[in-house]
Amino acid sequence: MKVASISSTAIDTKSKQDELEKGTSLWADAASRMKKKPVAVVSFWFVAFYLGLALLCALDLIFTSYSVVNNDIAYQAPTWAHWFGTDVFGRDVLARAAHGTVTSLTVGFFGAGIAMFIGTFFGAIGGYFGGKIDDLVVWLYTTVDTIPGILLVVSFSFVMGPSLKTVCLAIGLTAWVGHCRIIRGEYIKHRDQDYVQGAAALGAGHIRRIFLHILPNVFHLILINFSLGFVGAIKSEVILSFLGLGVEPGTPSWGVMINDAKQELFRGVWWGLAAATIFMFFLVLAVNLFNSELRDALDPKLKNK
């Protein structure tokens, strides 16, 4: 609102201190808004909790029993010793679900990260330069977009053989299209804006304009899309496991656990499914909620005018 900006920008021109006044960047501003929102704060701590959990598991500091096989106690229902029971090999389901966090976060970060990197790169150069380069970028992403993502992922996995690396790469190489489309649109919008034209008039080259000027102004969208991609990648891993194209056998993964429930459920073994679903639910929900709050807080349209 215009009304708000007038009263909040009453600036004291007579300030005689020697030190420069501290400015509040839009990022700092967004962070301070986020801190005021309970949903944002809670979901942030949830995500942080998962990160901590994954780190400790990856370093083998907690839930070290996840791969201890004990056939005597196979398919045990939840007890005080095993909160989520045991699986077919008598391994502790809770420990496996906890270690599944490592797999899921890896898939989420690398899958979405690769997609973000490719999508941003192509989107930026296509949108910024336009013309033939843009035609090529549009052709590329339209092509990849017409091939249904899941089949493309399947084909990749098929070609590369199932492994955690394959899952990340397959998801990354297919999911960039959405990013690319959005980032390209933003670059088209920004490249003609006065602040970029002004930089050009001052002699700033293409690289400077693309990375120093426009990129920071679209970065919030990259961030929002990254978190959407993150969630998407985690969910894709489950489907890939179902199709037998998931991680290497033996690696703890929520996808494998959910998938195993196909047979287990009808034998009354529900705890594997429950553990994986609960672990995944809170992570994905926290990321989704945080993302939705982030979107509100970062929207620069609410500022300025």
Add this chain to the structure above:
Amino acid sequence: MLKFAIRRTLYMFPILFGIALVTFLLFNVAGGDPAAQAAGKYATAEKIQEMRESLGIAGPLHEQFFGHLKQMATFDFGRSWSTKQTIRSMIFSGIGASVSLMVPVYVISLILAISLALLVAFLRGTFFDGATLVVSLALMSISSLVYILAGQYFVGYELGLFPINGWDSSLIARWQYLVLPTLIFVVLSLGSNVLFYRTVFLDQMYQDYVRTARSKGLADRVILFKHVLRNAMIPIITVVVTQLPFMILGSLLLESFFGIPGLGRMIVDAIQSSDFPVIKAMTTITAILVLVFQLVADLLYAVVDPRVQVR
């Protein structure tokens, strides 16, 4: 309009070429020699060569590529390795089952999601709106596989309301096998659909023309159902049409779990038995289908949106 249609149709060709290129690179070049894998350790050289030929990966690369283009042009993708049937006949026999599952599923979930989103947009800012937002996000946080497993187990197995598995060739007797998968799909797609349509509606509600409509004394109800809905329909139609071909894949899990003999299950079977020709064919065909539906969506867009200048 005709000129626009022609121009738009011609634009499909570079993309078609792109599809051919990507699928070719994926299956013929990067794929290594699937024939050797599929034929097994003790296969004879002749056996492997035969499989290579059936895959179209026998000759030099450029010949292979032309073979691939020919397959695309004639829709003749050869035979499946596991069933030995021609892929074309497999598609024809599977398409009916897929359609009879996906049409009701799609229509019901669409109507439900759009009505709910309209209601939420109408009540924006209220508790109901906030609650719907959170519930939708929660629904989106559960894997679709879990919905299917839980649905089958609780509704199908424990309560015994509907059969878990099975099929009937008669269209009428088929309904009992379709209820549960339909129900499950509607629930699992509801969250993301409602959020999407809500955003579309809310985008419109803050436009200047809404303020004009209010200044005329129109009731909120009229503004929502006449002015906002008509504008929102433009992006919605595009999304709905372009998503149609993906429905084949949306039913992938459902068909496989409920034993419905459609295209989705055909793909799952092919993946699980490393049936290369089928996967390659389905990837290519779906891509072409998506392309065609994108064309339809663009032409529709030009019809529903008076602002699109058709040259």
Add this chain to the structure above:
Amino acid sequence: MSETILSVKNLAVDFKTDDGVVRAVKGVSFDIPKGKTVGLVGESGSGKSVSSLAVMGLIPNPPGEVTSGEILFDGQDLLKVSDAEMRRVRGNRISMIFQEPMTSLNPVFTVGNQICESLILHQGLDKRAAKQKAIELLDQVGIPNPSERVDSYPHEMSGGQRQRVMIAMAIACEPELLIADEPTTALDVTIQKQILELMADLQKKYGMSVLFITHDLGVIADIADDVVVMYRGDIVEKGNTEQIFQKPQHPYTKGLLACRPSLESNPQRLPMVSDFMTDEGEEIPNDIEATKGDKFVRSISEEENPIILQLKGVQKHFPLQKTLFGKVTKWVKAVDGVTLNVRKGRTLGLVGESGCGKTTLGRTVLRLIEPTGGQVIYDGKDITALDPNEMREMRKRMQIIFQDPYASLNPRMTVGAAIMEPMVIHNLGGSKAERVKMAGDLMERVGLSRMMLNRYPHEFSGGQRQRICIARALAVKPDFIICDESVSALDVSVQAQILNLLLDLQEEYGLTYIFISHDLAVVKFISDEVAVMYNGQVVEMNDAIGIYENPQHDYTKKLLSAIPKGIPKTMLQQ
């Protein structure tokens, strides 16, 4: 005297923002007499639009809320009636037209359909009768061929026609009160004149009262009987138009009247609101006439002001339509052969309406857009022939200041970084510390504190941001600057400050300006020579006084006659 149709008493409106509650309107009271036009005038943030939306019951809630007051319409308090009753008033007895004719109409319905809506709703007409009435209304608001145009979509009409449709929609039910919120601000001055005339005609015909909201005192003088002046949510002065224009009482009104450049006078510097009033609102005694000064013309001599920039047949054609094989069949001739000379240390004003090519020309001169033909010769060098490295060197000498100070600074960069960026690019100032010192000096030169270097653009007001843009342009020590509508987005009081600053800088650094604007009064004030552009071509060029006193081309004459005189109509009749 006469009856009152609307009486606003003690109206207060709050907006809730993340930074707390902002009181947009602080208890204002005013009356609208029957059959009269009341002008509500104020700068951005004065609360004028919010007040009018409150009358219509259209304050967006949340975040806005009417916290107190009464709005008596025909004796009934509109703040107390039910929603259903309010809807019967809206569009029927009180109607409204808005600023943006582009977005205010629903793009997917025909204009006829949208006009019919209120007829069907409020007058109970059936569809056929309503359409017949809609055609009559379109005819009344001067849409040619109304029986065909009734089935047109908004995008098929020009901006002026769309505003006519909005007016037809507003008068459909013959309302007693019409609220017009900046109805001509988005329009060209020649279209503005037509719309204002139309509104005056319709008012006479239907005996409506009008509440006319605008920032433009010139327009107010033309059409209002009474004026209400708002400033930061308060009414500072109200009275009849003649009285306000001749004997303003409040220092803010005095400043506002004085700081507006006009075609009649030609001062050396513009008076500013700060000449009449302190920031705290205390009056500084000053005489309006005395601040205006005498007619002032700068001399031009061949020795001191040689021609530094020559445009020779500059062209920029954009492809509009292509055949299937990429052959261009239609071109937009945005700039179509412009030949101009600009003198060193002087200002060339480039004036024209939207779409005339003036902005494209400005950017072509700096090669922000590549010209498709012609030569741009600066100080003996043909700029169009320079290679990228030579061009980069040239950018040190030629700079540009844009229109929208909100869009022309990178929102993620501190203003210090923005001012120092050109120094980094061109390797000016040896060290970081040296650059910070230079940037600080520039900040102070444009009237800001050097302590603010670490702040971000969103922490400044529009006028301050434009000062920062000027400082950034000065960072490379240029000798030529293009000002592209550089004061158009600013309030008049801020506009005066920036124009004075530009003049001071020109004097101090011997700068040469091309000043691009649609506002003839501003161009006349700042320029030594003026070129009028129309359809991509310069149709007339003369010195600043000559072009206004003795226009030659028909288009220039039309443009000049369309400008509101800024003198109340009752005074003109005397």
